Amino acid sequence: MFKCCGSNDSGDWLQSVYIESPESQDRLVPDSCCKTITPLCGLRDHPSNVYKVEGGCITKLEQFLADHLLVIGAVGIGVACLQLVGAFLTACFLYLLYKEEEDDLASL
DSSP: OOOOOSSSSGGGGGGSHHHHSGGGTTOSSOGGGBSSOOTTGGGOOOTTTBOOOTTHHHHHHHHHHHHTHHHHHHHHHHHHHHHHHHHHHHHHHHHHHHHHHHHHHHHO
16 A cells, blocks of 8 residues: 555565565565565565665655544544543433432332
């Protein structure tokens, strides 16, 4: 989705456990870094094949969060308000239960 490869650049993968494992089959980057994903496309680490974005995925993620900060904040505030309403309704319900129990005891 972000069209990036690695935290800072595609070179981050060279020292990764994934690339050093036998399952990587001598890939230089994971296949998910390829512009057109095909089996074993990560064998060739070339700008025409692999995303070479300055700053890598961290920069892309930071930009995405900054662009959507208003929506993320609004959803967080909405959820907090719903929790407060739920806590208030629970307190009202408990108050009515205790009051009804008191009235039942008083009538005995």
